[in-house]
Amino acid sequence: MVGVAQLVESRIVIPVVAGSIPVTHPIFIIKKPPGSHLAAFLLPAIYPPSKPKSSPPHMTLHSNPRPEQRKSTEGVISSRLDAHSGDTTPANRDPEVMSNRGLQNTLGTSPASLRKYLTVTLLLMGGLTAPLALAGEQLTVYTYHDKPPYFSHKSGSEINYKQHEHNTPGVGTQHHEKELYGAFIELINHQQDDWHLELVHLPRKRLNLLLKAKRLEGAVIGVNSSWFNDANKQRYLWSSEFMHDMDVVVVSEGNVIPYLHPEDLAGKTLALQRGFYFWGITEQAKAGKIEVLETTSDRQNLKLVTLGRVSATIMSDLTLKFFQDHKQIGNKLVALPEPHDRFTRHLMFTQHSAQAYTQLADTIELISKSPAWRAQLASYR
Numbered sequence: 001m002v003g004v005a006q007l008v009e010s011r012i013v014i015p016v017v018a019g020s021i022p023v024t025h026p027i028f029i030i031k032k033p034p035g036s037h038l039a040a041f042l043l044p045a046i047y048p049p050s051k052p053k054s055s056p057p058h059m060t061l062h063s064n065p066r067p068e069q070r071k072s073t074e075g076v077i078s079s080r081l082d083a084h085s086g087d088t089t090p091a092n093r094d095p096e097v098m099s100n101r102g103l104q105n106t107l108g109t110s111p112a113s114l115r116k117y118l119t120v121t122l123l124l125m126g127g128l129t130a131p132l133a134l135a136g137e138q139l140t141v142y143t144y145h146d147k148p149p150y151f152s153h154k155s156g157s158e159i160n161y162k163q164h165e166h167n168t169p170g171v172g173t174q175h176h177e178k179e180l181y182g183a184f185i186e187l188i189n190h191q192q193d194d195w196h197l198e199l200v201h202l203p204r205k206r207l208n209l210l211l212k213a214k215r216l217e218g219a220v221i222g223v224n225s226s227w228f229n230d231a232n233k234q235r236y237l238w239s240s241e242f243m244h245d246m247d248v249v250v251v252s253e254g255n256v257i258p259y260l261h262p263e264d265l266a267g268k269t270l271a272l273q274r275g276f277y278f279w280g281i282t283e284q285a286k287a288g289k290i291e292v293l294e295t296t297s298d299r300q301n302l303k304l305v306t307l308g309r310v311s312a313t314i315m316s317d318l319t320l321k322f323f324q325d326h327k328q329i330g331n332k333l334v335a336l337p338e339p340h341d342r343f344t345r346h347l348m349f350t351q352h353s354a355q356a357y358t359q360l361a362d363t364i365e366l367i368s369k370s371p372a373w374r375a376q377l378a379s380y381r
Helices: 074-083 111-125 180-191 204-212 281-286 298-307 317-325 351-369 371-378
Strands: 006-014 023-031 137-143 164-168 172-176 195-201 219-223 243-252 269-273 291-295 312-316 333-335 341-349
Touching: 137 351, 180 195, 180 219, 180 351, 180 371, 195 351, 219 351, 243 298, 243 317, 269 298, 281 291, 291 298, 298 312, 298 317, 298 333, 312 317, 317 333, 341 351, 351 371
Parallel strands: 137 195, 137 219, 269 291, 269 312
Antiparallel strands: 006 023, 164 172, 219 341, 243 312, 243 333, 243 341
16 A cells, blocks of 8 residues: 555556567556545556566556545535636546567667656656546436527537627636536536546437336436426436526517416417427417427527417527527517526436436536536526
8 A cells, every 4th residue: 555545566568669569568556545536647667577478368457446436525526616627528548458469578678768668658648647537437418408508419500609708706707608518517527537428419209208118328417307297206316406497488579478377378379399398388288278389499489489470489598598699580589577487407317327326416416506607607697
């Protein structure tokens, strides 16, 4: 033992010049204790390469095993959030698995020279200049919200994102070109090393089919338990809320509807996204009290309202604000004063991903409450 870190001997296979035979050299990996920062500094051993054996197996430099559930403190999370910037997607720095056959040093160098060669190689790999960044286990996070500023799988030219600038007292100027869900996933990846989360779009109807068949592995971001018939939160595993949000009823300027409750829309025709649940509206549509024209996007819904083909549509307040700020809709569309619904957004984990939920729940909660995330949310409003 060295301090609280354990030295574990392993071997690394180093590629050499073309036509020569690869060589191996013993190294040490410093294994971090659970909950600490990664520290995997590769140190050349002080003895020369081992002699070859007959039919030796392939050898791999293994990364640290995943520790037990991280017990982070809010202070640690906050400090890492303050230091967060840029792309934090971990790079895979593990050396490739190479053959170990015919081991011998054909470079004609001494053990000391070989150690210098290894040191330079590892410096280039980043192994001695910074803690080794590991991707951790992969977890797919799905979203069916294909709408700005939350997420879009469209090309940048179709969405036409622009850089925003927002001043928050005590925080400084916030710049972002990132979609909201992507920014939150990036923070989760930055704050812990056990899991690497990847954000993927999945249409709601396809999502429903996979959930019904209990075939979905991973999590769904930006959702509420009432939308998945899980008000008691027994069917799925739910994180703490990471934002408060609301939906609004959007109408044309000359067709304002007196509205205080979803029942006030009885007899109207609404343009709504296919497969989505809308409180008080979905129930009336099933009962035949409201006619719904299903579409694939909020942009289509706004166009139908503008053309007068429907009475209204319902969408997130942030989405409407995005279209207005970017002048992607006319100025004759307005939101009714009374919001359609107020709710919180969470990450929903399936039972297949219970382990990921257990290890990520505390991190998600701490990020959600952090001043850095609150400031970033404010930049979208």
